[in-house]
Amino acid sequence: MTKRLNVAFLPQLLVEEEIEGCDVIVTDVLRASTTIISSLKNGVRCVVPCATIEEAHETKRKLGPSALLGGERGGVIIAGFDAGNSPREFPSERVAGRTLVLCTTNGTVAMERCRKANRVFVGAFVNLSAIVEKIAGSSSVTILCAGTDRRVTSEDVLFAGAVAERLLELDAELELSDQAALARDAWRQAVLRLSSGERLASILGMGSGGRNLLRLGYDADIEFCADVDRFETVPMLNLDEWIIV
Ligand code: MLT
Secondary structure (H helix, E strand, O other), X not given: OOOEEEEEOOHHHOOHHHHEOOEEEEEOOOOHHHHHXXXXXXXXXXXXXXXXHHHHHHHHHHHOOOOEEEEEEOOEEOOXXXXXXXXXXXXXXXXXXXXXXXXXXXHHHHHHHHOOEOEEEEEOHHHHHHHHHHHOOOOEEEEEEOXXXXXXXXXXXXXXXXHHHHHHHHOOOOEEOHHHHXXXXXXXXXXXXXXXXXXXXXXXXXXXXXXXXHHXXXXXXXXXXXXXXXXXXXXXXXXXXXXXO
16 A cells, blocks of 8 residues: 655656655656557557657667657657657557657656666556556655656646545545645646536646647647546556666
């Protein structure tokens, strides 16, 4: 049973020493975590998260032409890459059996902060129930929100709050850090809006990351990212090999 839940609203706010021996869920709801979850579900062999464009090119060079190079800056595909960062760009016909080298502005960078963790999982609304089930047995869990350009983003906080709420349903004694309690309260506010007919996609579209995606015409991506429990896949970052499987 999970005893303690912490949330880091930004990678910069994660105290690395505090995650030693703990499990971490990295989330970047719009869109890196959703893309990682769906591409693995679609048969990607593994995802190699890269912090820089140079590292991504170098990794692809080493892996050879069968590897797929995906990533974005400002939400837009990086010049010379095979794909951007839309979860809809990685259907099984395109990705099954291939390695995805992924470089995004915030999501893949956030993973760099998790090297001291016990286990690192990737979570988003699309695998909410599955990730809760996966970490329900971990005594201490931190949810690391990727944010957007060093700013806290509402969609990541809402996801953290949804996980907190689910864990509290399993154990009302769960100890929440102040940040975890704030995330839970934000999610409870969102639940009130959902119960009065608002859609999760429209709530996700209101944050700065969401507004940027809408401006770029990625409305369908926001719908995709708001599809709660679409997948049961729970990606895990292998910290020794630095691959997500
Ligand atoms: C990121 O990692 O910054 C995001 O996933 C950006 C995006 O929506 O592509």
